[in-house]
Amino acid sequence: MMAATLYKTTADTKSIDKITGAEIIAPDIEIKAFESVSILTPVFVLAYNAAYLRANYIYVSDFAKWYYITDMSVDTAGRIFLRCSIDVRQTFGVAFIHCPAIITRAENIGKPTLYPDSQLPVHPNKKNITSIIMPETSSSFTGDGDTCYLLTCIGGEPTE
Amino acid sequence: MLPNSVFYGEPETWLNATTKPNADNDAANKIPPYSTINSGIAVGKLSVNTPLDNSICYAGIADDSPIAQLYCIDGADYNNPLFDYSGIINFLWGYVDTTTSIPRGYSININDLSNESETNKLFLVPQTLDDYPTSNPHRYFTPFVSIIPRNFVLLIYIECDTLQFSDRRQVALDDYINNTYGYSPTTHPYITAIHVAPVASNTMTGQRSFMAINDNGGMALAYNMPYDLPQLEGIYDYWANRGNVKTTVKIWGNTNTLYYNNTYQYINGKEGTFNTDNGKLTYYKEYGDGEWILRCVASLGLFFAVKRTTAYTGALDDTDMYCGVIDDNGLCHGDYTRGTDNRSQPQYSWTNTNDSAYDPTAPIDPNTYSNTTAFNYIGGLSSMLKRYVLDARAVESLGGDLFKIGDDIVTGESGYVDYDNIILNNFLTNNPIDAIVSLKKYPVRDIPHTGSRHPLKLGKVQIATTGFDMPYSSFMYLFKPIKVFPRFGNSFLDYAPYTTLDLYIPFCGTIQLDPNDVMGHTLDVQLLIDYTTGNCDAFVSCDNLVIETVSGTIAIDIPVTGTESATVNSNLTQGILNSKSMTAARKIAPLTGAMKTAGGAVAGGRVAGPGGAVGGAGIGAMSAAKSGFDSKISSIAADYELTHTQAPLRMISASSPVGGWAIDYNCRLIITYPTGNVINNTTPPDFNNDELAKYGHINGFATLDNATMDKYSGLVVADAINLDGIAATENEKDLIRAACKEGCYI
Numbered sequence A: 001m002m003a004a005t006l007y008k009t010t011a012d013t014k015s016i017d018k019i020t021g022a023e024i025i026a027p028d029i030e031i032k033a034f035e036s037v038s039i040l041t042p043v044f045v046l047a048y049n050a051a052y053l054r055a056n057y058i059y060v061s062d063f064a065k066w067y068y069i070t071d072m073s074v075d076t077a078g079r080i081f082l083r084c085s086i087d088v089r090q091t092f093g094v095a096f097i098h099c100p101a102i103i104t105r106a107e108n109i110g111k112p113t114l115y116p117d118s119q120l121p122v123h124p125n126k127k128n129i130t131s132i133i134m135p136e137t138s139s140s141f142t143g144d145g146d147t148c149y150l151l152t153c154i155g156g157e158p159t160e
Numbered sequence B: 001m002l003p004n005s006v007f008y009g010e011p012e013t014w015l016n017a018t019t020k021p022n023a024d025n026d027a028a029n030k031i032p033p034y035s036t037i038n039s040g041i042a043v044g045k046l047s048v049n050t051p052l053d054n055s056i057c058y059a060g061i062a063d064d065s066p067i068a069q070l071y072c073i074d075g076a077d078y079n080n081p082l083f084d085y086s087g088i089i090n091f092l093w094g095y096v097d098t099t100t101s102i103p104r105g106y107s108i109n110i111n112d113l114s115n116e117s118e119t120n121k122l123f124l125v126p127q128t129l130d131d132y133p134t135s136n137p138h139r140y141f142t143p144f145v146s147i148i149p150r151n152f153v154l155l156i157y158i159e160c161d162t163l164q165f166s167d168r169r170q171v172a173l174d175d176y177i178n179n180t181y182g183y184s185p186t187t188h189p190y191i192t193a194i195h196v197a198p199v200a201s202n203t204m205t206g207q208r209s210f211m212a213i214n215d216n217g218g219m220a221l222a223y224n225m226p227y228d229l230p231q232l233e234g235i236y237d238y239w240a241n242r243g244n245v246k247t248t249v250k251i252w253g254n255t256n257t258l259y260y261n262n263t264y265q266y267i268n269g270k271e272g273t274f275n276t277d278n279g280k281l282t283y284y285k286e287y288g289d290g291e292w293i294l295r296c297v298a299s300l301g302l303f304f305a306v307k308r309t310t311a312y313t314g315a316l317d318d319t320d321m322y323c324g325v326i327d328d329n330g331l332c333h334g335d336y337t338r339g340t341d342n343r344s345q346p347q348y349s350w351t352n353t354n355d356s357a358y359d360p361t362a363p364i365d366p367n368t369y370s371n372t373t374a375f376n377y378i379g380g381l382s383s384m385l386k387r388y389v390l391d392a393r394a395v396e397s398l399g400g401d402l403f404k405i406g407d408d409i410v411t412g413e414s415g416y417v418d419y420d421n422i423i424l425n426n427f428l429t430n431n432p433i434d435a436i437v438s439l440k441k442y443p444v445r446d447i448p449h450t451g452s453r454h455p456l457k458l459g460k461v462q463i464a465t466t467g468f469d470m471p472y473s474s475f476m477y478l479f480k481p482i483k484v485f486p487r488f489g490n491s492f493l494d495y496a497p498y499t500t501l502d503l504y505i506p507f508c509g510t511i512q513l514d515p516n517d518v519m520g521h522t523l524d525v526q527l528l529i530d531y532t533t534g535n536c537d538a539f540v541s542c543d544n545l546v547i548e549t550v551s552g553t554i555a556i557d558i559p560v561t562g563t564e565s566a567t568v569n570s571n572l573t574q575g576i577l578n579s580k581s582m583t584a585a586r587k588i589a590p591l592t593g594a595m596k597t598a599g600g601a602v603a604g605g606r607v608a609g610p611g612g613a614v615g616g617a618g619i620g621a622m623s624a625a626k627s628g629f630d631s632k633i634s635s636i637a638a639d640y641e642l643t644h645t646q647a648p649l650r651m652i653s654a655s656s657p658v659g660g661w662a663i664d665y666n667c668r669l670i671i672t673y674p675t676g677n678v679i680n681n682t683t684p685p686d687f688n689n690d691e692l693a694k695y696g697h698i699n700g701f702a703t704l705d706n707a708t709m710d711k712y713s714g715l716v717v718a719d720a721i722n723l724d725g726i727a728a729t730e731n732e733k734d735l736i737r738a739a740c741k742e743g744c745y746i
Helices: A050-054 A088-096 B173-178 B291-298 B308-313 B339-344 B392-401 B419-426 B565-643 B690-699 B730-742
Strands: A002-008 A023-033 A043-047 A057-060 A065-074 A079-086 A100-106 A122-134 A149-154 B070-073 B082-084 B091-096 B141-143 B152-161 B169-172 B190-200 B209-212 B216-221 B249-254 B265-268 B273-275 B280-286 B303-305 B321-326 B331-338 B385-390 B436-441 B450-458 B461-469 B474-478 B500-505 B509-513 B522-530 B535-542 B545-553 B560-563 B649-652 B667-676 B701-708 B715-721
Touching: A002 A043, A023 A050, A065 A088, A088 B730, A149 B392, A149 B450, B152 B173, B152 B291, B152 B308, B169 B173, B190 B291, B249 B291, B291 B303, B291 B321, B291 B331, B303 B308, B321 B339, B331 B339, B385 B392, B392 B461, B392 B560, B500 B522, B500 B535, B500 B545, B509 B545, B690 B715, B715 B730
Parallel strands: B152 B303
Antiparallel strands: A002 A023, A002 A057, A023 A043, A043 A079, A057 A065, A065 A079, A100 B701, A100 B715, A122 B667, A149 B385, A149 B436, B070 B082, B070 B265, B091 B141, B091 B216, B152 B169, B152 B190, B190 B209, B190 B249, B190 B280, B249 B265, B273 B280, B303 B321, B321 B331, B385 B461, B450 B461, B474 B522, B500 B509, B500 B667, B522 B535, B535 B545, B560 B649
16 A cells, blocks of 8 residues: 555646645545556556546655656446656656756746747748948038049149 | 866865955955865975966966066176066966964054055965975965955056166155155156055955065966076066065066176066166166056056055946956956956956966967957058049039140231240140049049149149149048847847848948847948049948958049140141241242243253243243242141141040949948747837747747756756756656756746
């Protein structure tokens, strides 16, 4: 016999905290392993209770691990079979978020960065166009100037 | 670079360099726990002639620095000093204390800036050094293993002397400039040494004050000296100040007055002069504007000040705070910044000197880098060219004047051709149209010119048309600089290939700029008009560094047509000669005819008797008359030719198109930028909208950071993670790695 707590969580799979806000369906109930089980994808057996069928998440105290309930089945003997899959985010998240890593994406950056983001929905072809004027500072250029002819000659006294 | 922990101990074990109460550990300069120093031979001991480890040096002194040169003076042969320009690639700040009283006391009155007495100095903590071999000259040197720039500001002192080298004084440069104590550039113009005094603190908010080093202190080399000079082998302390005033460190000049009988004294610094008056050998340089002193101190790569109050309390970007510039190789050449420009220096943002990336053992990039492009003044183009600025009316007048060249030549007093005038004034290629090189119109409101309007002189001929002298061969026109501002928060969207930049330059066309080069920088265009050729060159600068040049044609050639006077003169000259010849022929023609008449009579008589004589005379007379008539006709024809020579024309240049004039006369940066669902199509694009936030929540924003995931929040994706210390099975670790790649909401 093992102790477990059933939850109904609405948190996203990627969350490392699926318990905050989760509904406890059944605290500290007894479960059994169904035959020989893996700790990654175990199958547990527990006595039938209609309320249990609402659960989608389970904490197994003996394993000290959190599992998704990926499938349920009920047999005629009044047992519920919970097919589970380990949630490493909930189980190890508190620890591994302190491990050195190469971070490639993050939400709280808040805006695109200098690193190209191929997932950002940008039109491949359509672009906008605008311009910035850089005026000639002395306003010297004009098509109808007055003293705007330059005669270059040889002879006389050179200019320089 | 990180200090060698084997040699200097782990950073956690470093000691504060002062014992000031309430010292802030994060703000104090650090010294190593000397008992753990390992030279590589014996723990806790420095070996004889073993250099200090070089991992705590934050910068080097380049060989072109004004303090790089080391003189070695042999008193017996002082006229031939040995010297070396090797530069100092690795030096340490530190102090030497042999008194071993630990720790030293500390007191300071922060309200008394003028009090520099011993009790108000910031003391360093000496360590027990008894175990060090006495033969190691560096045995007592305790280096600063970590220096906080804000808390290690150098105040400049100088040694000065009179013109007679009779009154050598040491004084703060601030006091020297202000003549506080009667030693000033006027009374003591010769600088014989430059010192710096580290002014330090161990809090980030407290006032800085002098560090007092009881015995010796200063700077030391952390490697075997490269110099092949006598008595330097095994000596590592280079500029240590031997128990002198105010714990200053001498960085330029000789340590003490040198006498002839001293052997092997050392003088540091360039550009000085030796003086041998009064039986002493003095190395000195005139104060001048003092700029060279700042360059000497800047070579140390730290913040420094001339004013005492700035050294005590000034912020690193204070108006009177200076900062030595460290180049990309980590070397100092003597350049410096001042005031807010200090913010651009890496030292400004260093937490401590260990943040420096300088590696004394790394190969040195031999190139000198510059972020500016110099423009040269174009002058002295001595030539035979003369330029006139004309207005439209003058151009019309010029067109007429060029056809008047023949008008004045038929003006003899008697109404005949004035040959002499023609020959003297117009014969030898005095041709106005030949003197014209070009006539161009520029799209310029007012071509730069000087003086007042005056008649033009084309070659030798002065004509009625007037214009202005134009003394410039070229002229630079400036366009208002712009900062190429990133419209998408300086993200990848602001760069290629998402954003493209084209620059239209009037008269030169449009060029493509790489957004990766210019985004966030100031773009500047200068247009140089060559007023000789009519071409122009545009220089496109990014933060004062020219990155593109492009050429164009700005002037329109105006065809000029005028009398080709050389040919006119040639024709006229030939005509004159013909006329003269024909006139002479006309005058002698009757005589010739009479002779021919007599000859005819003789011939007739001989042939045909009297009748023959008559007949012969008649034929001769007719021939003579015809000859005279012909001469007359030829003479008239020659005169006619002379006075009716058709003036040939010559044209200068051909007309050129005006297409370049039809578009904008201003530069224009043309920007194409992306659109998308999360980028609202507004100007400027709305970059902070709900769609972008939703995107970030689902996908996260791209980054590349070597960090832990808990540094971020929301969705975090890690492509690689080190799971050391995680108590999980290998399969679980594989799942963790996969989960991190997929992303976790934290």
